Amino acid sequence: MAVAHRGCVLAGYLFLLLLTRCKARIHSLTLKNETRFAVDLNTFGFYANGTLDVNLVSLRLQEQLVNYSNYPVGFSLSRSRVNGVLSYTAEETETCPLTLTKLTSSEPLILFLIDIKTLRVNVRAMGEQDNLLRAKSKAEAPKGLRKTRQEPANAANTPDGSKPSTNGDEKASDPDKKDDKSVEPNKEVQKEEKPEVEETEFQLGKNKQLTLALDKVNGSYNFSFHMVVGLLAEGLYSLKFHYCQNRVPGIKFPYSFSVEVTETNPDGYLSAAEIPLSRLYICMAGVFFTAAMVWVYTLMKHRYSVFKIHWLMAALAFTKATSLVFHSINYHFINTKGHPIEGWAVMYYITHLLKGALLFITLALIGTGWAFVKYILSDKEKKIFMIVIPLQVLANVAFIIIESTEEGSSEYYLWKEILFLVDLICCGAILFPVVWSIRHLQEASSTDGKAAMNLEKLKLFRHYYVMIVCYIYFTRIIAILLKVTMPFQWQWCYEFLVEVSTLIFFVLTGYKFRPASNNPYLQLPQDEEDVEMDEVMTESGALEGISKVKKTCNGRERQKESTL
Numbered sequence: 001m002a003v004a005h006r007g008c009v010l011a012g013y014l015f016l017l018l019l020t021r022c023k024a025r026i027h028s029l030t031l032k033n034e035t036r037f038a039v040d041l042n043t044f045g046f047y048a049n050g051t052l053d054v055n056l057v058s059l060r061l062q063e064q065l066v067n068y069s070n071y072p073v074g075f076s077l078s079r080s081r082v083n084g085v086l087s088y089t090a091e092e093t094e095t096c097p098l099t100l101t102k103l104t105s106s107e108p109l110i111l112f113l114i115d116i117k118t119l120r121v122n123v124r125a126m127g128e129q130d131n132l133l134r135a136k137s138k139a140e141a142p143k144g145l146r147k148t149r150q151e152p153a154n155a156a157n158t159p160d161g162s163k164p165s166t167n168g169d170e171k172a173s174d175p176d177k178k179d180d181k182s183v184e185p186n187k188e189v190q191k192e193e194k195p196e197v198e199e200t201e202f203q204l205g206k207n208k209q210l211t212l213a214l215d216k217v218n219g220s221y222n223f224s225f226h227m228v229v230g231l232l233a234e235g236l237y238s239l240k241f242h243y244c245q246n247r248v249p250g251i252k253f254p255y256s257f258s259v260e261v262t263e264t265n266p267d268g269y270l271s272a273a274e275i276p277l278s279r280l281y282i283c284m285a286g287v288f289f290t291a292a293m294v295w296v297y298t299l300m301k302h303r304y305s306v307f308k309i310h311w312l313m314a315a316l317a318f319t320k321a322t323s324l325v326f327h328s329i330n331y332h333f334i335n336t337k338g339h340p341i342e343g344w345a346v347m348y349y350i351t352h353l354l355k356g357a358l359l360f361i362t363l364a365l366i367g368t369g370w371a372f373v374k375y376i377l378s379d380k381e382k383k384i385f386m387i388v389i390p391l392q393v394l395a396n397v398a399f400i401i402i403e404s405t406e407e408g409s410s411e412y413y414l415w416k417e418i419l420f421l422v423d424l425i426c427c428g429a430i431l432f433p434v435v436w437s438i439r440h441l442q443e444a445s446s447t448d449g450k451a452a453m454n455l456e457k458l459k460l461f462r463h464y465y466v467m468i469v470c471y472i473y474f475t476r477i478i479a480i481l482l483k484v485t486m487p488f489q490w491q492w493c494y495e496f497l498v499e500v501s502t503l504i505f506f507v508l509t510g511y512k513f514r515p516a517s518n519n520p521y522l523q524l525p526q527d528e529e530d531v532e533m534d535e536v537m538t539e540s541g542a543l544e545g546i547s548k549v550k551k552t553c554n555g556r557e558r559q560k561e562s563t564l
Helices: 002-021 143-154 168-173 175-197 275-299 308-337 342-368 379-404 410-429 432-444 451-485 493-512
Strands: 025-036 038-046 051-060 072-081 109-115 120-126 132-136 197-203 207-211 215-217 220-228 236-242 257-265 532-536 546-553 557-564
Touching: 025 038, 038 257, 051 236, 109 220, 120 215, 132 207, 207 220, 215 546, 236 257, 275 308, 275 493, 308 342, 308 493, 342 379, 342 410, 342 432, 342 451, 379 410, 379 432, 410 432, 410 451, 432 451
Parallel strands: none
Antiparallel strands: 025 257, 038 236, 051 220, 051 257, 072 109, 072 236, 109 120, 120 207, 132 197, 132 220, 215 220, 532 546, 546 557
8 A cells, every 4th residue: 555655646746747737728839859740739629610729839940951842841620520530531641631632521621831932821721611710811022112123114204203313423412312212112111011910811611722921030930820610610620730751751850849729619618529528527426426425324224234345435436526526627617717727636636546546446355355255365366456556556647647738749649558558457457356256256166065155146246247347348448439439519428428337337336245134245254263064964874864063153162953
């Protein structure tokens, strides 16, 4: 348990450090010397009138690639009705998405191609959509500047009505006219350049080709755009940054960029699939709390048949309910403010950590029969806990890192894979004590003369084994498959199915191992000295059918004879 305590302290300290980096739905990502050819910035479900703000703060490329235009650089924004295959995934495996000119489906795809040679961003909209794009457009060369360069050579008169002078002395003797020619055009240029700063709104359904302005400051490129999702184009969008040069095998050129992304729906900062989660979690917290109170009432009613494991099960139910309460509060503040409140987020992470540790410890203890039939764990059972507890600490650290870092970070996917792998290992580890108990009961039912009782316990353990397998299979596999096949606005049902299956599993486990007189566990003697021994006296003669029963109970011996 000391290992678990140190692990919890380490995990708590770690997520306190990482919490300051968490921006939730207001994303800010900075990458330096990155070599990936594609960076997943974020995935978000937009309803109609949802907004997406992207601000490329800084993009730095290697100088030798500035004029190398064969491999484009830019962003892609693709839509998918579900969380599965995106609109261009099939083509992306072979070619860079920024080079696509047509789609095989009607799902909209918007490409932002950064042209660093001409300092412009070429926008290419494909598919059916009614999104509105607001950004700083790229203007042509100022008209006033072109006119002033052409008029001295072609016009018959100067701006003041006099003929143009070709004599150098006359130019020198009339500085006022020179100033008029040099200053006035500059004023015209300034007046013509002002519209470049203003943002222009484009209807992407009508405008398939657009040009936005790209600024360059101290060797870094930047631009921004604001998009409003239309009624026909609502869906699950994936925003990615592409550096197609690095798709070439054996070629990896580092680059650095900093980007800020803000996504909103009409009701707040949450994605379409996350909007119902705050209400879902608070409702499920009430259900788990009610189930915990019913369980405590049952324990108080059968207090003489209660073991320590029963109270541990009650603690698990209350911790689960408390974790859901803080989870709901966390989502509420993310929806209203765009980021979590640190105090509530810390409480959520702490209760989530405790809930995960208590869950696997309780399931493993029930599987070993601890406190029901024995109070001492064997060496191999202790090894299971020495494996499960550190793995649970690692799983919670991975969960906290995933929640606290941006999706585009390189360590995000590493820790996501670690979390999935560790979770599966923990789920498999808790099955071993159940299998050992089943094997032990199978052997005992044929050797100790108590076949009926052992077979009843064996049946209970087999049911428990099937329950654990179904719970793991449904929450880790079936629910995920349902998530990637559901429409984007119904993907919250994944969390609903997980919580409902967890509730059903808790209720069935409590029912199977409830403290009652008919529980197969309670039919066992609670003391090693309370052993009943049948001794067969004879099988023939006058004493045929007579047996002697010697029962030792609390140090006292009783003998009785019965005639069959």
